[in-house]
Amino acid sequence: MIAADFAPLAVALPLLGAAVAFILMRYSRAQRLVSVTVLGLTLGLAVVMLLAAPSAGTHAVRLGGWEPPFGIVLVVDQFSALMLVVSSAVSLVVLIYAAGQGTEDSGDEAPVSIFHPTYLILVAGVSNAFMTGDLFNLYVGFEVLLTASYVLMTLGGTAPRVRAGITYVVVSVVSSMLFLIAIAMIYGATGTVNMADLATKLDDVDPATQLVLHLMLLVAFGIKAAVFPLYFWLPDSYPTALAPVTAVFAGLLTKVGVYAMVRVETLLFPGGRLGSFLMVVALVTMVVGILGALAQSDLKRLLSFTLISHIGYMVFGLALSSRLGLAAAVYYVVHHIIIQTSLFLVTGLVERRAGTADVDRLGGLARLSPLLGILFFIPAMNLAGIPPFSGFLGKLGLLEAGVDAGTPLAFVLVAGAVFTSLLTLLVMARVWNRAFWRSTEDVEDPEPILLVGTAPDSTASGMHRVADQITGTSLAKESVKLLPGSMTGPTIGLVTLGVALTFLAGPLYTLTDNAAADxxxxxxxxxxxxxxxAGT
Amino acid sequence: MTVDLTLIVLMAAFLAAGLYLLLERSLTRVLFGLILLGNGVNILILAMSGVGGAAAFYTEGTSGRDYVDSLPQALILTAIVITFAVTSFMLGLIYRSWVLGRKDEVQDDPESLRRETEDDYGHADDADRAADASEFPHPAEVRPLPRARTTPASGSRSASGSTGGQAR
Structure with a gap:
């Protein structure tokens, strides 16, 4: 009996937790307790599995005792254990943040009580997708997490969310249909959907058929991962959701797509036949994404575009199909999940403190709340890849792998990656200068609440009184705290984790290198x- | 592997019609497109199980080759349930969209449109502040607000300030 034998619990626990949380719908405090406990347990299990993974090697759990290739298997190797740890850690942090937001907003809105069960189902779907060794089960995992994400995306049913939700649902369903068509054709060609069995049988399939199957899978996962030219749905839909929902979507959902692409490229269709094609895709994704970010003024949309841009880095590492490139790509995935989620959490705080996330209307935030300034500055610089941080280490690894590959195309990508990194710095510096550093007096049309903070009468109650006069909204309810500790706490935790990635870089790179080799x-x-x- | 041509033709018709409807602007048609697409894919999976045969219950003396391949049927069953759930959710969204007073149509993203129509990102920074020489406050500034002591420079609002955030 080893730790990885308990792998199904990483899916079952959140599902059971969702059921309990659903029953406790009317007791919001108990609901929060259940969901935080469940995710804490899942995280603990994932950490134990990750610690055991290097010595235990790759381990498969046969569900229901069915022998593979007939039954469904869950496979825990170092890559999936690592992804599981990062995803459960990030989802736990975001859950605490969301619970804090719920408490502060007094939590009596009806739609919010559905948040916890749905969120847990989302986590179950993500865990399932990371561990499954069966292509159809991967589809089911995707559908579980997508269906949960449809609900989270449209929570509250406001007009913008319904509009964005419809686009999101249609695009996701189409990508799932493509995936399903690919599964059907793969089954037709090989007679199995077990990924390990496919790995041995796909080599015998006619190369032209292989190419079709390969491309079908890449397109289906490319939509989910939001690579060029399949990313248009993302900046339209993500920014409208609740801040914690956007944070967890940005951190996890696109990375599940990247994870699936990694499995396709390494396990099912090894050898990097489409390597050059993927490199071009990676280059265009990086550059187009960041140019999109340059044109935005809404912070959430801007971050959605940087998210797309940085997916390009992961595809770059994957496309090299070398051990160095793959190791760097896995490290980059871990780094990016944590950093992108922290940035979206901070954006939620900015929106809460200042009443808007439109950079054109923000100003003086660093003076108004130095804590918020620090919380934004660190992950922003991390994303841009400034030396001490993990973003720099991840990019350095990718550049090294690119130079090591030595092909002309790889050098073009190295140049593109550096260029994108510079533009990311520009985008982030611009946000910093506008929203945080400039004085409110320089803002053309400042959000009224920003001016209130600089007034002499800036005590909490006075602030709310004035804010009430200006906006006339419910923001000025006496009970509303602008920056509650239950929301800044998790954000601080995640930003710290992002910084800790620098110190953990040594062991982490060893781990990702071994995972890549495996x-x-x-x-x-x-x-x-x-x-x-069987593998010979 | 043997493939049933009827099923393939049927699948192609379903997928083509589904795709056509999906590209329509009307949400109800998009929904029908999704349903057709889902069913078309299910037929494809069914076609991949090869020729028909005996139901997959164990019968004494029947060779393994005479049974139908039952795995695709299990896959289809799962896919049907999922498509059903998503379809009903989509129906709920469309109804909600209609309740909110929108037409039965795919809506444009307002932020996208705003980005497209706006002329220049750095407008606010580059505006010539000295041009605003009026002694009187801009109409938009007259608010019940004790702001005079906080922002003495607020009178220098540029005259061209109607592009950016004021669209809100």
């Missing part, structure tokens, strides 16, 4: 599922 070798995965000798 994935490229393929035999550990195949033998874990089908038994020794």
């Amino acid at each position: 994935m490229l070798e393929r035999t550990p995965y195949i033998e874990a599922v089908l038994g020794v000798g």
Whole structure:
């Protein structure tokens, strides 16, 4: 009995928790307790599995005792254990943040009580997608997390969210249909949907058919990962959702797509046949994404575009299909999940403190709340890749891998990556200068609440009184705290974790390097599922 | 592998019609498109199970080759449930959109449109502040607000300030 034998619990626990949380719908405090406990347990399990993974190797759990390739298997290798740890840690932090927001807003709105069960189902879907060793089960995992995300996206049913939700649902369903068509055709070609079994059988399929299947899967996952030219849905839909929802979507959902692409490229169709194609895609994703970010003034939309742009980095590492590139890409995924989520959480705080996330109307935030300034500045510089931070280490790894590959296209990508990094710095510096550094007097049309903070009468109650006069909204309810500790706390935690990635970089790179080696070798995965000798 | 041509033709018709409807602007048609697409894909999976055969219950003396491949049927069953759930959710969204007073149409993203129509990002920074020489406050500034002591420079609002955030 080893830790990885408990892998199904990482899916079952959130699902059970969702059921309990649903029953406790009327008791919001108990609901919060249940969901935080469940995610805490899931995180604990994931950490134990990750710590055991290097010594235990790749481990497969047969669900219901069915022998592979007939039954569904869950496979825990170092890559999936790492992704599981990061995803459960980030989702736990975001849950605490959301719970804090719920408490502060007195939590009596009806739609919010559905938040916890749905959120837990989302986490279950993500965990399932990270661990499954069965292509159809991967589809089910995707559908579980997508269906939960549809509900979270349209929470409250306001007009902008319904508008964005419809686009999001249609695009997601189309990508799922493409995935399903690919599964059907793969089944037709090989007679199996078990990923390890496919790895051994797909080699015998006619190369032209292989190419079709390969491309179908890449397009389906490319929509989910939001790579060029399949990213248009993302900046339209993400910014309208609640701040914690956007944060967890930006951190996790696109990365599930990237994860699936990694599995396709390493396990199912190894050898990097589409490597050059993916490199071009990565380059255009990076550059177009960041140019999009330059044109935005709404902070949430701007961050959505940087999210797209940085997906390009991961695809770059993957496209190199070398051990160095893959290791750097995995490190970059971990870094980016944490940093992008922190940035969106901070944006939620900015919106709460200042009443808007439109950079054109913000100003003087660093003076108004130095804490908020620091919380934004660190992940922003981290994303841009300023040296001490993990963003720099991740990009350095990718650049090294690119130079190591040595092809002309790889050098073009290295240049593109540096260029994108510079533009990211420009975008982030511009946000910093406008929203945080400039004085409110320089803002053309400042959000009224920003002016209130500089007034002599800036005590909390006086502030709310004046804010009430200006906006006439419910913001000025006496009970509303602008920056409650229950929301800044989790944000501080996640930003600290992002900084800690610098100090953990050594062990983490060793881990991702081993994971990359295992994935490229393929035999550990195949033998874990089908038994020794199957992979040859 | 043997493939049933009827099923393939049916699937192609479903997918083509579904795709056509999906590209329509009307949300109800988009919904029908999704339903057709889902069913078309299910037929494709069914076609991938090859020729028909005996139901997959164990019968004494039947060779393994005479049974139908039952795995695709299990996959279809799962896919049907998922499509059903998503369809009903989509129906709920469309109804909500209609309740909110929108037409039965895909709506444009207002922020996208705003970005497209706006002329220049750095407008606010580059505006010539000295041009605003009026002694009287801009109409938009007259608010019940004790602001005079906080922002003495607020009178220098540029005259061209109607592009950016004021669209809100």
